[in-house]
Amino acid sequence: MTAYLHGLSTALPPFCLTQTEVRDRAALIFGGRYPQFDRLAKTFDTAGIDKRYSVVPIDWFSENHGWVDRTHAYLDGAKAMFISAARDALADAGWQAQDVDCVVTVTSTGIATPTLEAQAFTYMGFRNDIIRVPVFGLGCAGGVSGLSVAATLARGRPSTKVLLVVVEACSLSFRADRLQKADIIAAVLFGDGAAAACLSSEPSGRETQISFGHGFQKIWPNTLDILGWDVDETGLGVVFDRSIPTFVKNEFATATHAALLASDLSASQIERFVCHPGGAKVVDAIEGALHLRSGSLDAERAVLRDTGNMSAPTVMFVMKSVLNAGATGQMMACALGPGFTASYLPFHVNTEVN
Template sequence: MYIPTQTSNGPQASLLSIATAVPPHLLTQAEAARVARDVFSARYPDFGRLERVFATAGIAARHLIRPVEWYLEPRGWDERTESYLDGACDLFVDAAQKALATANCTAAEVDTIISISSTGIATPSLDARVHSRLGFRPDIERVPVFGLGCAGGVQGTAIAGRLARARPGSTVLVVAVEICSAAFRLDKLTKANIVATALFGDGAAAAVVRTGGAGFARIEGAGEHLWADTLGIMGWSVDEVGLGVIFDREIPPFARENVGPAIDGILARIGVGRDSVGRFVCHPGGAKVVTALEQTLHLEQGALDHERAVLADHGNMSAPTVLFVLDRVLREGLPERTVMTALGPGFTCGCLSLARAA
């Protein structure tokens, strides 16, 4: 039986704040293309044909946790993991502190923390590693979530809403942090790896969720659609060197054909009328994906302008990216109803409906 995140009865979970963070090293797309050409062209005969993805991806620049030169040396699991942990913890703290400050909340007031990340392995998890730096209480409840990939920002916020409603008055902090550059590989001479070097960047986003508190939006409901027999569309491969990206099927055509009906089904289950949605906030996986989403959602061409702007400025940062988009839409002014959506490994579509606070 489907149970919506929100119902008409009981307390409403609200988003009190949202914040974003990026690492210090800026990589322009022109520089990324030059580096990729130097690294791959002599060893991968098909690179010339694939090189145009750097120009067509809709990306002007990205931020990385290390200077680009760091990625040009062979790196194994140990170095990649060390880099992931350092970068992810710094971004976690940055995004969390900004979100808490905007919500006029201290770390000591946080009852539950949800940490979303799929680009590295951390045990103890990231929330434990930053516990002292942020000043969380000893009795804080930690909910680390791994494996949702690009869908993590939407699904993590949905989880935060459910947990906030389960304990009215409690404060939930959700932090999505991804170090996609940890998967940059010199040894992978594949189309998927070339595309990954043209798309991915690093970043983090955080949000504070609480019941009964003043916020900018109420979480109305959420849902997920998982397509059968689609494991090969998107994900990670794992070997002795590290993570390798999987793009085994064309995502834009799949999205164009399937995402609209899936979102319609989710909205129907949570009692949200499609005609009442003032703005879709979508994860911009790439320029072609954004266009496919406009088509499958029957939006005007160019309607997903903030998605394209985030993609241009930051690339695809996986889970946090959709929250970057929401942040820009919020600054412009939320419509009465906003629906967030993101695609992720599985292959899955996450969806969350927000009602603007009165």
């Protein structure tokens, strides 16, 4: 069976932070304590980001925080984004919450038990026999991998309606206590956001049909220290190695070739690679690795500029932008995340529906 996309949505939290505001606040927090800050501060101006959104106001970052208040902020902010994204995706699909048979929740930036779909259960109006599939720890690869999981579940049983919700509150992992370069780069890049998608094994009935193939992942050994979290008494601390753009240049093409082969595709058949924009340098590296025309990943750069790197949902923002622009044909979604892992999912946009 084939899995079809019925609805797609994105959501942002209430607090918009301009890059200038974030840079100035970071200077107040780090400037007198971190000797290399002045040199690293230039990255705020070259990151290709104008603004991002946060579940907390900017004054929150000047205060000390531990697990308890970080978790309270995550539960409030992530739940609100879950509900907003899920409701909009259902409306886009023409579904009701009671129609959903399975909900897949992807997140890596906070811990909730019961998980977010249970936290949102009463507000959403899901059936009490809904299947819950929470997925944690995929990081920036979570959007593509989450779509792959949701498509697999949709294909597994005829007429099953699957709702995928991808939620990240990266801002809550801001750390002023560690004084590490990775924490400053995280302040440069990361924001909060959510995305949701409705999938089923039945065609959507729309003029344009979007169908998913089978997902593919590549994990590299001995790369655990490239990207992820350190966990200590205060909270989650970002692991963000400077080698990522170089790693992409050296390894991404081979991994992409393997993903194409697994789907019986060639690079010449791909009308558009839909990529997670991890950062301006990463987008440049992807274009180089895949021999794409410089600047061709325009939607990726636009999403990065307007929202920053939101981790897992970011690629779904790019997908929505590409689809809204009227792109058709064979696509390949791709993202890199902790592991170190590359995640791929082919999808086809067909406007010639009988």
